[in-house]
Amino acid sequence: MKSDICILGEPVEDFFVRMEEFHGYRSPGILVGSLMLEAALQRIGHVPYLNVVTETVVCLPDAVQLLTPCTYGNGFLQVLDWGKFALTAYDRDSLDGARAWLNHDLLTDYPLINSWFERTGYKREKPPFSELAEEILSTGPELIRCQEVKLLHPLKNRRPMPTGRCSKCGESYTLHHGSRCPACQGKSYYSLGANKELYA
Amino acid sequence: MKSDICILGEPVEDFFVRMEEFHGYRSPGILVGSLMLEAALQRIGHVPYLNVVTETVVCLPDAVQLLTPCTYGNGFLQVLDWGKFALTAYDRDSLDGARAWLNHDLLTDYPLINSWFERTGYKREKPPFSELAEEILSTGPELIRCQEVKLLHPLKNRRPMPTGRCSKCGESYTLHHGSRCPACQGKSYYSLGANKELYA
Numbered sequence: 001m002k003s004d005i006c007i008l009g010e011p012v013e014d015f016f017v018r019m020e021e022f023h024g025y026r027s028p029g030i031l032v033g034s035l036m037l038e039a040a041l042q043r044i045g046h047v048p049y050l051n052v053v054t055e056t057v058v059c060l061p062d063a064v065q066l067l068t069p070c071t072y073g074n075g076f077l078q079v080l081d082w083g084k085f086a087l088t089a090y091d092r093d094s095l096d097g098a099r100a101w102l103n104h105d106l107l108t109d110y111p112l113i114n115s116w117f118e119r120t121g122y123k124r125e126k127p128p129f130s131e132l133a134e135e136i137l138s139t140g141p142e143l144i145r146c147q148e149v150k151l152l153h154p155l156k157n158r159r160p161m162p163t164g165r166c167s168k169c170g171e172s173y174t175l176h177h178g179s180r181c182p183a184c185q186g187k188s189y190y191s192l193g194a195n196k197e198l199y200a
Numbered sequence: 201m202k203s204d205i206c207i208l209g210e211p212v213e214d215f216f217v218r219m220e221e222f223h224g225y226r227s228p229g230i231l232v233g234s235l236m237l238e239a240a241l242q243r244i245g246h247v248p249y250l251n252v253v254t255e256t257v258v259c260l261p262d263a264v265q266l267l268t269p270c271t272y273g274n275g276f277l278q279v280l281d282w283g284k285f286a287l288t289a290y291d292r293d294s295l296d297g298a299r300a301w302l303n304h305d306l307l308t309d310y311p312l313i314n315s316w317f318e319r320t321g322y323k324r325e326k327p328p329f330s331e332l333a334e335e336i337l338s339t340g341p342e343l344i345r346c347q348e349v350k351l352l353h354p355l356k357n358r359r360p361m362p363t364g365r366c367s368k369c370g371e372s373y374t375l376h377h378g379s380r381c382p383a384c385q386g387k388s389y390y391s392l393g394a395n396k397e398l399y400a
Contacts, residue, residue, distance in 0.1 A: 022265075023274050030273070043399060053389065062273025065222075065265070072272045072279065073230070073262025074223050079272065080389075082382045083363055083374025088390060099390060103400075104365065104372060117372075119360060141400045148393030155389060160319060163283055171301060172317075174283025182282045189253065189280075189355060190288060190299060193348030199243060200303075200341045 005137055007034045008041070008067055012137065015066070022066055026129040028116050029059030030066065031136050032143070033087070036100035037067055039146040040089040043098035047091035051076045053155055055084035063087075078155045085117070088149060095151035103145045110135055113143070205337055207234045208241070208267055212337065215266070222266055226329040228316050229259030230266065231336050232343070233287065236300035237267050239346040240289040243298035247291035251276045253355055255284035263287075278355045285317075288349060295351035303345045310335055313343070 005012045015034065016026050023030060037052070052070045054060035054077070061072060061079050064087065070076035076092070090097025107114040112127045112135045114120070136143070161174040166181035173181035182188075205212045215234065216226050223230060237252070252270045254260035254277070261272060261279050264287065270276035276292070290297025307314040312327045312335045314320070336343070361374040366381035373381035382388075 023271055024269055024276075039399065055383075057272070058275070059273050062271050065271070065273070069224055071223055071262050071265070072257070073259050073265070075258070076224075080382070082377065083361060084371055084381060084383070086371065096393065097390070101371060104370060144400065146399040147397070148395045149390035150393050151390050152388070161283060165304065170304060171284055171286065172304060177282065181284060182280070183255075183284070188352070190297070190349035190351050193296065193298075193350050195348045197347070199239065199346040200344065 007031075008038055012133075016133075018066055019062075023059075023062045026133070027059050027062070028113075028129065028132045028136065029085075030063045031133055032085070032102060032113075033060045033063030034067055035136070035144050036060075036087055036102070036146075037063060037089065039141070039144045040087065040098040040100040041068075043100075043146055043148060044089055044091070044096065047094070047096075049092040050089065051078065051092040051155070052087055052089045053078040053080060055080045055082045055086040055088075057081050058083075060085070060087055075156055088151075090149075090151055092154065092156070095154070097149050097151060098146055099149045100144055100146040103143055106139070106143060110139060110143075113139070207231075208238055212333075216333075218266055219262075223259075223262045226333070227259050227262070228313075228329065228332045228336065229285075230263045231333055232285070232302060232313075233260045233263030234267055235336070235344050236260075236287055236302070236346075237263060237289065239341070239344045240287065240298040240300040241268075243300075243346055243348060244289055244291070244296065247294070247296075249292040250289065251278065251292040251355070252287055252289045253278040253280060255280045255282045255286040255288075257281050258283075260285070260287055275356055288351075290349070290351055292354065292356070295354070297349050297351060298346055299349045300344055300346040303343055306339070306343060310339060310343075313339070 007015045052064045064077050065071050086101035088097045088099040112132045163172050164175045168180050168184035207215045252264045264277050265271050286301035288297045288299040312332045363372050364375045368384035
């Protein structure tokens with residue numbers, strides 16, 4: 001790997017170490033995502049209230065959390081479960097932004113990226129991250145497409161939602177769900193274990 | 201702040217610094233979340249395939265991302281938008297876990313925690329983080345309740361979803377959405393900006 005390559009000003013090898021620490025492994029998706037972020041952030045320039053929305057739950061949210069102040073828990077990162085490898089960086093006040101996405105027309109020119117993205121050839125051999133990363137970083141800017149966009153509406157309700165105690169379990173929840181919390185409405189994902197003891 | 205307090209083995213002041221770096225500020229919600237995680241992880245002990253699900257989008261996802269290997273982008277953190285201040289740590293193979301939540305019955309005993317959680321009194325004065333943190337850390341274990349649970353079903357589809365190109369925009373998406381991607385079905389969150397140029 002050429003040591004002079006930087007991602008948003010950070011040497012790429014340092015970024016890989018942080019990626020591995022946070023995400024658990026070196027991820028081609030996060031690397032491509034970082035180039036998408038770079039393109040989108042360059043397009044919008046400095047904005048006072050940066051937010052990012054990703055159009056897939058896979059990898060891209062971690063690229064955003066590694067490279068911007070936007071996290072899932074602080075609400076500045078929003079995630080759509082569309083399975084689209086795209087993201088939009090925008091200002092949450094003006095709603096002006098830039099959307100970046102993978103240039104699908106170019107994939108067939110790059111065998112390793114194509115095999116990773118289309119999940120082909122994985123059974124025989126998965127390309128090592130270092131080779132795939134080299135190909136991703138050698139493509140130049142044409143791998144990513146970017147366009148200015150305007151959000152049609154805010155993606156996040158900025159007012160606190162009214163909360164109250166559930167009449168069944170007694171825990172607090174957001175009241176717009178109804179007169180009981182989702183779990184007590186039968187949407188629970190769990191049942192009590194064999195040991196029903198309550199621990200403090 | 202007493203310097204000998206640790207959160208999952210890390211001195212609490214070091215944790216506050218990491219929290220501020222990642223989340224943007226020192227967050228009472230993440231601190232309470234860290235105590236919930238500590239309770240749940242202690243209950244389940246070491247498990248081979250740790251996953252965590254939070255029952256709110258606010259703060260708790262960042263507690264999980266700061267203190268466990270589970271992130272939103274690697275899929276080991278799942279998030280339900282129920283507005284419930286609760287989380288479950290579990291093994292994604294056995295589906296055995298422990299759920300931890302805030303003991304609501306205790307809140308009125310703790311004026312600062314109560315004012316933070318119920319969002320009362322904020323207009324007059326917001327308690328400084330240090331005072332609130334001190335109260336949170338002084339409550340002892342009774343602030344958190346924890347119970348063993350069994351997940352009713354996996355919360356995440358572990359097989360890759362079939363993808364294909366959208367017949368309108370040409371971008372790849374998960375095909376279960378229909379014959380066009382969500383954006384091209386009219387669910388788009390953006391329109392093109394005044395400048396429609398395509399950037400590489």
